[in-house]
Amino acid sequence: GDSVTQMEGPVTLSEEAFLTINCTYTATGYPSLFWYVQYPGEGLQLLLKATKADDKGSNKGFEATYRKETTSFHLEKGSVQVSDSAVYFCALSASGGSYIPTFGRGTSLIVHP
């Protein structure tokens, strides 16, 4: 079946450091890919998405590129802020008639001043 693998956290960075959170997936067909963010005490919210190969999703300084050849969707940000401290989830939604997305287990990011 479909699966999503994320790097385990926590990832601890200093403010203004470069961020990469790795995400790889296994799926049949051509899934859509998502990154969600969960701030402390809140639910998940969509950060960015990409629906086809080579698409780049971007939002709030975060970027991720849909790489079909490496089945990856790594999240990057050039300069993190303390306010980016949160849990990040990579997810895929399979093509066809599936209603249920597949989520990774989440990666906690802690940014120190």
Add this chain to the structure above:
Amino acid sequence: DVKVTQSSRYLVKRTGEKVFLECVQDMDHENMFWYRQDPGLGLRLIYFSYDVKMKEKGDIPEGYSVSREKKERFSLILESASTNQTSMYLCASSPTGVRGGSGNQPQHFGDGTRLSIL
């Protein structure tokens, strides 16, 4: 702005009680979902519904039931609460894609209910 509202942020109940968690969405979405979130285990799907009065079991339905009498409301029921059901519960909704299923549509989540069973 789109909104998924869960009735309680924090809830404390006793073992054996029947517990109701309510979720309402204002986006006219066809699909609604209940997850539980536990440290180290990520999100696990309990039940989902793709239409009024329709429901499907997710990965961990044991000890839970759901009700969807109206399109905007999806209720999770703990029939007889137990301590191992202490968790964060998240409700989500999504529209149906043009080819069925959720397609490339993201889910919209509520803020969660942190439930403690004593």
